[in-house]
Amino acid sequence: MKPLWRKLKNLFGAAESPAPADDAAMIEALFASDIAGIAQSDFRTGKFTRVNSRMCEMLGRGEQELMTLGPPDVQHPDDGARLMPVFLKAMSSKGKWEGDMRHLLPDGEVVWARISAMVTARDETGAPLRGVAILLDMTDARRADEQARENTEILRLGQVVGRIGTVRRDIVNGVILAEPAIRDIMALPEGAGPIPTAQWLERIVPEDRNRVAAEMRRAEEGGAEDISLDYRTTCPRTGRLRYIELRARYIFGPNGKATSSIGVAIDVTERREAEIRLAHAANHDSLTGLPNRGLFRVRLEEALALARRGVNFALLCLDLDRFKEVNDTLGHPVGDRLLDAAAKRLRKELRDTDTLARLGGDEFAVIQSCLLEPREASALALRLVQTLSAPFVIDGQQIVVGVSIGIALAPQDGGETESLLSAADMALYHAKSDGRGVWRYFKPEMNQRMQMRRELELDLRRxxxxxxxxxxxxxxxxxxxxxxxxxxxxxxxxxxxxxxxxxxxxxxxxxxxxxxxxxxxxxxxxxxxxxxxxxxxxxxxxxxxxxxxxxxxxxxxxxxxxxxxxxxxxxxxxxxxxxxxxxxxxxxxxxxxxxxxxxxxxxxxxxxxxxxxxxxxxxxxxxxxxxxxxxxxxxxxxxxxxxxxxxxxxxxxxxxxxxxxxxxxxxxxxxxxxxxxxxxxxxxxxxxxxxxxxxxxxxxxxxxxxxxxxxx
CATH class of the missing domain: 3.20.20.450 (EAL domain)
Structure with missing residues (x-):
């Protein structure tokens, strides 16, 4: 298609002589059309001498107003300053110019226009006198291009930030075709060539590998169109464990056998690590890292289920002595470090099969599993009292606390979570009442004393x-x-x-x-x-x-x-x-x-x-x-x-x-x-x-x- 300036040349000619009648009619028809904005301008005054209605519509101004203005008055100042020298040079030397330029409407809106301009008259020295330009509104096209570029960039950034990539698997030849980005995500070897499927499987951690291979076989043999795989792999460069989600769609041949698959792989390591951290935080004490009250109750219910099958255990409830004095006199930061140090000492006295938890404040609890006889609980309580009675050194200060312990035996002291916890709490209450630094087993009469205390409370309210x-x-x-x-x-x-x-x-x-x-x-x-x-x-x-x-x-x-x-x-x-x-x-x-x-x-x-x-x-x-x-x-x-x-x-x-x-x-x-x-x-x-x-x-x-x- 010929450039617009060639059409202009055919219509307006290159000389000042009057155009033939049919050309004049065509020019009038062109000015009257709404296809494009058309403007004549005088190079000497820098003003418009004629504009059509489409030009007025594009620039948001009336014809009389535009007659008092010139091209620089309606152009975006940034584009005018940048393109006007190029425009004038081209019009002087070549008699034509074509390019894109922004224009400003009175309300500040921007209109993009593709301009085709040519000189229609020159003076005796050859300098341009008059010119004409056709303006095509390119605003919508420009916005569409910008939106497309923005969407492309967002998609690219999404793939980079979200660590997402596409992968194709050739099932017939047993290879995987992957772009460089997906190779990094899936911890595959670098390069552009195909990767054997077996080599990809070798990168999956052994605990997940057999499961992934079995799920793939079931999908291929069962004719499933889609498959979702979650597995872990190890980055060859860093050795860091990665979590991958792979979603793929199978393509089957005429014989019903899978020939290939195309899918999307997502590196969800950060999300899974965050989920693991959140799950840990929900079930563990943030100060000591010990199981919290919620997880402890789960472990206690599991131990009670075993106790019903004959595997006895002891529940020890611990409360630090004089801890409040430490908090009040030395401050909560020192108290927190003391709790952490106490938790570390307690861990050393327990077996891997035992459970130590922080229930809150200075309260701890222990599930002593696989109890053969009650005196084993006494032996453990003695060790815990001794280890926590030894002085702590916190921030250069020697701190002496102690611990009181209440012991309940399962299942004889309680076959349910609440009853067993209540028994251990009552035993702890009596240990603290008996001078602290001691342990006490739960006895049925303690329940009677607690009942008397509850009755006293009711009497107080009355x-x-x-x-x-x-x-x-x-x-x-x-x-x-x-x-x-x-x-x-x-x-x-x-x-x-x-x-x-x-x-x-x-x-x-x-x-x-x-x-x-x-x-x-x-x-x-x-x-x-x-x-x-x-x-x-x-x-x-x-x-x-x-x-x-x-x-x-x-x-x-x-x-x-x-x-x-x-x-x-x-x-x-x-x-x-x-x-x-x-x-x-x-x-x-x-x-x-x-x-x-x-x-x-x-x-x-x-x-x-x-x-x-x-x-x-x-x-x-x-x-x-x-x-x-x-x-x-x-x-x-x-x-x-x-x-x-x-x-x-x-x-x-x-x-x-x-x-x-x-x-x-x-x-x-x-x-x-x-x-x-x-x-x-x-x-x-x-x-x-x-x-x-x-x-x-x-x-x-x-x-x-x-x-x-x-x-x-």
């Missing part, structure tokens, strides 16, 4: 709703005046069957089952309401557990209670133990400062029994320190006890803190406290804890009748 709790008060005396300074609120449970119970019999259980916060709120409100009726110079001390201090509602609860009862905040003392600060020091300190901001006073109870009491006196301005009764009982009899009391009193005096000695039972102890500078005292020498309605009589006995009258 006690909350039935109003069985009471607040008793024990006086704290001013040593100098021997008058009541404060009453400490002490909780009692009037059990309908067991009588009046002290808090140490039920408070730990309240903390375990989540009752301590509502019960503590009740005690605070009851005690503040009682104290509001006392003389103004007698304070109220209320104990708060670590769980209460961690509650974000505590400060608001105290503020609302003081407001509702009308108790002056300065009369309230909040007593805490060191454990409050050990659990979460930052949160606890923030809460204590907020309570102090209300006007209440803060006291540290059981001072001297923990690990960091002195350091806590530095980080928080306590108003009062209560010395534990263990230091008071030998006052006047032991130089050490006297020295400790004297030192604490002197220290607190320098820090503007009051000192209270607990457990004062004799006049000798009281006199010793006076000599050593102790401010306040509490104990049976003055009074035990009494009910609220007994306080007027107690005040009368301790402070005189005027106090009782004021209280009334």
């Amino acid at each position: 006690a909350m709703t039935d109003g069985q709790f009471e607040v008793f008060y024990q006086p704290i005396m001013d040593v100098e005046s021997r008058r009541v300074k404060t009453f400490e609120a002490l909780l009692r449970w009037r059990h309908p069957e067991r009588g009046l119970l002290a808090p140490d019999l039920f408070i730990p259980l309240c903390e375990e089952v989540g009752l301590i916060v509502p019960l503590g709120d009740w005690v605070l409100r009851r005690a503040c309401a009682d104290a509001a009726r006392w003389p103004e110079d007698i304070g109220l001390a209320v104990n708060f557990s670590p769980v209460q201090i961690q509650s974000r509602h505590l400060v608001g609860q105290i503020a609302s209670t003081l407001r509702d009862t009308g108790l002056n905040p300065r009369r309230l003392e909040v007593e805490i133990t060191e454990n409050v600060l050990i659990k979460d020091k930052e949160t606890a300190l923030a809460t204590l400062y907020a309570i102090k901001a209300l006007g209440a006073r803060i006291a540290m109870d059981d001072f001297g029994t923990g690990y960091s009491s002195l350091s806590y006196l530095q980080i928080f301005p306590f108003d009062k320190v209560k010395i534990d009764r263990s230091f008071t009982c030998e006052l006047g009899q032991s130089r050490k006890s006297n020295a400790i009391i004297r030192a604490v009193a002197g220290l607190c005096d320098g820090l503007d803190m009051a000192v209270v000695a607990e457990g004062v039972e004799t006049e000798g102890q009281f006199e010793a406290l006076r000599r050593e500078g102790c401010n306040q005292a509490q104990g049976y020498l003055f009074s035990c804890a009494v009910a609220a309605d007994a306080l007027p009589a107690l005040l009368d006995a301790l402070n005189g009748a005027e106090w009782a009258q004021a209280a009334e």
Whole structure:
């Protein structure tokens, strides 16, 4: 086909002389057609002199607007700058130019046009004067080409990234024809020639090879059109195991026998490795790599199935001793490394047939398989206790923990997963109760004790709703005046069957089952309401557990209670133990400062029994320190006890803190406290804890009748 410029030359001629009438008619017909955009332009002005309607349509402009513009005004600036010098040179020397160029519509859209242009008139020097151009809209074709190239590139990238390739197998000649990309994917020899099928099979790992060959034979002999093969091969360069998925379609000859196949091979190594990692992560502990609770239950069910056929085993539940102290004092990263080190020690004491799992936190479990007699479990428990009792060195620090172990034997202690786990847990509970660092076998009576504990829990919940709790008060005396300074609120449970119970019999259980916060709120409100009726110079001390201090509602609860009862905040003392600060020091300190901001006073109870009491006196301005009764009982009899009391009193005096000695039972102890500078005292020498309605009589006995009258 002749180029468009030749057609233009035939129509417009190369001279300025008028065209014949039939050519003029053809030119008019061409301008009137909608096949292509046609434009005449003046080289001297650089403007269009005539355009047809198709040209206006292509460029999105009206005829009058285009008459004020020239080719550079509608061209894409990048293409104009690049192609205009070439265009002008060609028009001057050859009188014609043909090429593709982008044009910009008023709305910013781009139109691709194939342009055929020629000079229709020159001046006396031969320079172009006028020209005409035909523009064919190539936008759709261009976009189709770009889409095709993009699809091709996507397919190529998909094959490279996805490691996909095609392979053809000549079954008659027993060879495989594969492109270079697929050779790498399938770990086949490099080159372009055919590869014997037997050589390809040799590259498949032995565990998969026979299965793949058998599946291929069944497909060929059974006339199956499609086949899917999954197998592993080894890369000859790296030695790395690869996972391949091969999907092929067979072609059969007239005799019904397979002649060839064509298929797609996909390297799914990364996907399979990710699946393996995910499966491992789903069934194993991320810290120690041990089986987690889910996988352990599967292994336990498998062991129970064997136990029903006579293969006995032991279940050992382990709990590290003092691990919480490590976490609280040295931090969770050290605690994590300690758990990992403990897991490694435990593994060394077990056989390959045993199962070790981490159930969560510092809890581990062991399935000791093929148990011949119960004492084998004791022997293992002894080794585990010994190995975990030896010091650990973590980040240069020597750490000593221990382990308590509960043992249940299968099938005699339980034939199902839940019953056996429950038996081992009960045995572990008793091991920890018996001093830790020991192991205990499950006994049926343990179940009875656990049932009693559950009944006690139910009783506790009923006690909350039935109003069985009471607040008793024990006086704290001013040593100098021997008058009541404060009453400490002490909780009692009037059990309908067991009588009046002290808090140490039920408070730990309240903390375990989540009752301590509502019960503590009740005690605070009851005690503040009682104290509001006392003389103004007698304070109220209320104990708060670590769980209460961690509650974000505590400060608001105290503020609302003081407001509702009308108790002056300065009369309230909040007593805490060191454990409050050990659990979460930052949160606890923030809460204590907020309570102090209300006007209440803060006291540290059981001072001297923990690990960091002195350091806590530095980080928080306590108003009062209560010395534990263990230091008071030998006052006047032991130089050490006297020295400790004297030192604490002197220290607190320098820090503007009051000192209270607990457990004062004799006049000798009281006199010793006076000599050593102790401010306040509490104990049976003055009074035990009494009910609220007994306080007027107690005040009368301790402070005189005027106090009782004021209280009334």
